[in-house]
Amino acid sequence: MVGFVDLYTEGDTFLHRMDPRVKITSVILLSILAFVLSSLEALGLLLLLIMALVVLSRTPISKTAFAFKFVFRLMVLIVILWPLFDRSGEPVIASLGPLRLTEPALLRGLTSATRIGCLATVWYILMFTTQQRDIVRALVKMGVRFDFGLTLAISLRFFPTFGATIGSIMDAQRARGLEFGRGGLLKRTRNYVAVLVPAIVSAMRTADGLSWALQSRAYGARPDRTYLRDFRMRWSDYASLMAVVLILALPLTAKLALGMDL
Amino acid sequence: MIPAPSSVQGSDKIVSITDLRFTYEGGVEAVKDLTLDIRKGDYIAVVGGNGSGKTTLAKNINGLLRPSRGTIMIRGHDASKMAVPEIAKVVGYAFQNPDYQLFCPTVEEEVRFGPSNLGYSHEDVNVKVQRALDAMNLQHLRTKPPLSLRLGERRRVTLASVIAMDPEVFIFDEPTTGLDTEESEMLMQKLRNLNAEGKTIILITHDMRLVSEHAKRVVVMSQGRVILDSDPRGAFADLDILRKSNLEPPAVTKLAHALKAYGVPVDIISPEELVFHLLRGSEG
Numbered sequence: 030m031v032g033f034v035d036l037y038t039e040g041d042t043f044l045h046r047m048d049p050r051v052k053i054t055s056v057i058l059l060s061i062l063a064f065v066l067s068s069l070e071a072l073g074l075l076l077l078l079i080m081a082l083v084v085l086s087r088t089p090i091s092k093t094a095f096a097f098k099f100v101f102r103l104m105v106l107i108v109i110l111w112p113l114f115d116r117s118g119e120p121v122i123a124s125l126g127p128l129r130l131t132e133p134a135l136l137r138g139l140t141s142a143t144r145i146g147c148l149a150t151v152w153y154i155l156m157f158t159t160q161q162r163d164i165v166r167a168l169v170k171m172g173v174r175f176d177f178g179l180t181l182a183i184s185l186r187f188f189p190t191f192g193a194t195i196g197s198i199m200d201a202q203r204a205r206g207l208e209f210g211r212g213g214l215l216k217r218t219r220n221y222v223a224v225l226v227p228a229i230v231s232a233m234r235t236a237d238g239l240s241w242a243l244q245s246r247a248y249g250a251r252p253d254r255t256y257l258r259d260f261r262m263r264w265s266d267y268a269s270l271m272a273v274v275l276i277l278a279l280p281l282t283a284k285l286a287l288g289m290d291l
Numbered sequence: 292m293i294p295a296p297s298s299v300q301g302s303d304k305i306v307s308i309t310d311l312r313f314t315y316e317g318g319v320e321a322v323k324d325l326t327l328d329i330r331k332g333d334y335i336a337v338v339g340g341n342g343s344g345k346t347t348l349a350k351n352i353n354g355l356l357r358p359s360r361g362t363i364m365i366r367g368h369d370a371s372k373m374a375v376p377e378i379a380k381v382v383g384y385a386f387q388n389p390d391y392q393l394f395c396p397t398v399e400e401e402v403r404f405g406p407s408n409l410g411y412s413h414e415d416v417n418v419k420v421q422r423a424l425d426a427m428n429l430q431h432l433r434t435k436p437p438l439s440l441r442l443g444e445r446r447r448v449t450l451a452s453v454i455a456m457d458p459e460v461f462i463f464d465e466p467t468t469g470l471d472t473e474e475s476e477m478l479m480q481k482l483r484n485l486n487a488e489g490k491t492i493i494l495i496t497h498d499m500r501l502v503s504e505h506a507k508r509v510v511v512m513s514q515g516r517v518i519l520d521s522d523p524r525g526a527f528a529d530l531d532i533l534r535k536s537n538l539e540p541p542a543v544t545k546l547a548h549a550l551k552a553y554g555v556p557v558d559i560i561s562p563e564e565l566v567f568h569l570l571r572g573s574e575g
Contacts, residue, residue: 194391200355201392204384205452206376206408223404226394230438234390 035189036093036156044086044158048266049167055273056155062277063147069136071280071291072143078276079150088157100149104142111138161185170260176249183239191232198227303331305459305491306352306382310361313347313515321347323515325361329460334492336502336523339512340537345495348512349462352493354378366459380409383458387465389445393437398429398448401437405456416455423455427481443474450481460491467498479505500541503527503560511536528558 044052059079066072111134118133155164162182169178199209202223209220283289306329313322322344329335329352337345350356351363354375363370365381383405386392395401402423406416424430427447432440437448446466453461463482467475483505486492494506502509502523509526511519513536519526527533527544539545547559547568554572559565 197386197388198391200350201386203355203375204353204379204386205392205405206379206456207404208374208376208408223394227391230393231390 035161035185036088036096036153037160038088038092038157040087040158042085042087042158043265043269044082044154046265047158047269048260048262049159049163050171050260051262051266051270052155052159053164053167053171054270056151058273058277059151060148062280063144063151065277065281065284066144066291067140068291069140069143072140072147076143076147076150079147079154082154083150083157086154086158093153093157096153097150100146103149104146107142107145108135108138111135111141166256167260175254187235190235191228194231195224195228198224198231201227304328304364305331305366307364308352308361309364311348311351311358311363312360313344313351313356314359315347321515322351325515325517327510327517327520329491329493331459331491332486332489334486334494334505334507335510336494336496336506336508337510337512338496338499338502338536338538343512343536344515345512346464347515349384349464349493349495352460353382353384353462355384376409379405379456379458381458382460382462383453383456384462385450385453385464385466387468389442389449390438392449392452393445396436397434398437398440398451399424399433401448402429402451402455405452409456419455419457423451426454426484427451428477443470443478446470446474447478447481450478454485458490460493461485462493462495464495465497466494467496467501475501497538499527499539499544503541503544511538513537523560524558527560 059075063072063075066075112130113128115134115137116129116131118131121129121131122135123130159167165178165182165185168181169175202220203209207220207223210217212220280291284291306327308325308327308329311322311325311327312320314320321342325344325348327348337348339345347356351358352370354370354373357371365373365378370378393401395404399420402420403416406419411419424433427450429444429447429451432444432448437445440448446469450463450466461482466478466482470478479501482492482494494501496502506523509519509521509523510517511526511532518536519529519532527540530540530548533540540548541560543562543565544557544559547555547565548557550569551557555565555568559568
């Protein structure tokens with residue numbers, strides 16, 4: 030549960046040292062690139078680049094395997110489902126009754142799956158190598174309002190706590206003889222009410238207490254804030270940003286100005 | 292380990308734990324080689340510092356956690372082959388935080404939830420619910436929404452909801468946390484009544500005064516092991532054991548220890564006993 034929310038692993042690679050603002054910008058730029066590219070080859074190359082960066086982040090695969098499994102399943106699902114809705118084009122590879130598997134549809138399925146793969150995994154690079162509080166602080170530095178940033182930080186911070194609370198609630202109800210995953214639809218729905226109501230009540234009590242605690246520590250007393258550690262762009266950060274801008278700009282120019290099929 | 296005196300209770304074993312070991316995902320060994328028998332009519336206080344394994348032990352007994360090694364027999368049946376609701380018919384577990392379980396619109400429905408899950412007949416459920424509401428003094432709050440009640444009352448609702456399931460053994464996890472003295476005394480009196488009716492009570496607590504006043508048997512845990520299993524008198528006489536498990540005996544016992552040089556016995560557990568010994572000393 031905890032691992033699902035916080036993918037960060039301590040490390041000292043160039044990705045860990047990179048200014049979080051550069052990382053966030055780069056990830057956004059690479060996401061845009063994934064939308065711009067439309068050929069399977071180019072998207073495949075982008076996915077390879079992203080995977081290379083994931084490897085360079087030296088994040089233990091044991092900790093992140095589930096995240097990749099999730100993306101991989103999604104990709105497989107897209108490849109399987111695409112031809113069901115897209116039966117256009119020639120040549121037909123196989124057909125069964127009303128179902129037709131055509132080569133262009135298969136190609137489009139693969140392309141979309143690869144694009145989704147890129148879009149999902151590129152964010153992993155940020156999440157694997159950046160502490161959540163640094164992500165939030167970088168967003169605030171980049172112009173997001175501080176209270177939005179704080180709200181985001183608190184939600185992230187309380188995710189594992191909330192997960193543990195739900196675990197305890199399920200335990201408490203199981204001790205009262207409740208069996209999850211059994212019975213008809215009505216019974217199952219009712220079972221979840223037994224978890225949802227205490228979960229919401231606990232969350233609201235926590236939120237209430239937290240807001241009092243924040244106020245008692247003078248939250249909002251001054252609009253401007255100071256920070257213990259500040260971000261400083263180094264030459265390597267500028268270089269990384271330049272590299273990513275080029276990675277986006279080159280294919281973009283080739284595609285739009287030169288009309289290349291990327 | 293000091294064995295429990297045979298005089299504690301009869302020999303009617305309800306729960307029998309042998310060489311229990313429990314390791315959490317991530318490698319924390321919370322309970323190690325623990326052997327314990329729980330007999331009918333016992334009133335056991337399980338005490339120990341935070342992280343000593345008390346709650347892990349309790350969750351193993353009622354099946355919410357399953358032993359990594361060792362066996363738990365419940366009424367002669369292997370608990371590993373029993374589903375949680377099946378175990379819940381014998382061992383009831385009242386969680387510390389009432390907000391983790393209350394969800395019904397009225398107190399009565401809340402109390403009804405447990406026994407209904409266990410498949411008792413409608414009439415049986417009615418009888419059990421009324422008995423539980425009586426036992427916890429909740430009849431006047433029957434139609435109130437449980438979440439609107441005070442903490443002490445919410446706690447009583449959670450206990451009633453376990454009592455209504457009519458188990459033989461009750462596990463109460465820190466039932467008096469957050470209650471004032473009066474609420475706490477009242478609650479403990481209710482538990483005593485249950486015990487007097489022949490129910491077995493396992494009380495998980497930090498509060499040594501509760502232990503000295505209510506428990507018949509004290510199981511002291513430290514680092515996942517039982518380091519002492521005795522009556523309260525014996526447990527409080529051994530300051531070293533208590534210190535080892537981050538516990539402090541009740542003030543009156545500490546006073547008795549301090550007065551040891553004046554001939555006061557160290558196994559005193561109530562103010563009345565201390566007064567008795569002091570008066571006898573001054574007469575003699």
